[in-house]
Amino acid sequence: MAKHKNLEDYLFNHMKRNPKRKQRRIFKKDKGWVVKNDRPEEYLGNPYFYYTDDEVNKYAHSGGMRRAQEKIAHRVLELLELNQGNSLLDIGSGPGYTAEVYRSEGYNVTCLDLIPKMIEKAKEKEFETYVGDMRNIKEIFAGHKFDGIVSVSALQWIKNKQEIQKVAQGIYSVLDKNKPLVIQFYPKSEQELKETAKVFTQNGFHGEIITDWPDVPKNRTIYLVMKRD
DSSP states (O other), X not given: OOOOSOHHHHHHTTOOOOGGGTOXXXXXXXXXXXXXXXXXXXXXXXXXXXXXXXXXXXXXXXXXXXXXXXXXXXXXXXXXXXXXXXXXXXXXXXXXXXXXXXXXXXXXXXXEESOHHHHHHHHHTTOEEEEOOGGGHHHHTTTOOBSEEEEESOGGGOXXXXXXXXXXXXXXXXXXXXXXXXXXXXXXXXXXXXXXXXXXXXXXXXXXXXEESTTXXXXXXXXXXXXXX
């Protein structure tokens, strides 16, 4: 990726727009939007504390959660632009809602999640599964290469810049050159979004930020759409 004096200007100028989803440029002169409500990743800090066995069972049997995750997964595939038949790593796969969509569209999916009970649910659906932390991807998948990597509703649990850097470096190590990465997540603020995108662009990726429904906080959905250098 060519060097730019202002990384925010680079991402600003590489935004895609979809009028059906009312996308807009995500960067503004001011500090931007901030989510007012507290989320589990903020007051608990660790997904282990939130995803108890009871919570996992509720999640795995929730029709509303399934539909929401499937909708995001289809959008991820729109942005991924990867041919069917390719290998796909699903980071933070949960019980396999998103993975089922990817498989139904012809991808060879591998599931990774930190919560063993989540992976048990995904394994029941006959996916190749791994229990592990996204910060340890390089070690978990040493010697592996994937044609594409996706992640839905997981990266917001990582708040520390150095730890996000470990995630980015791990993904870089297992993703083939010039292959796509799509991460959907829920940053607390526009500033957190900028900082996360910057970490990835500083660690071997180039791309853009896509925001669906940017002016409707309840529906705002954010994607990092990138490729490995």
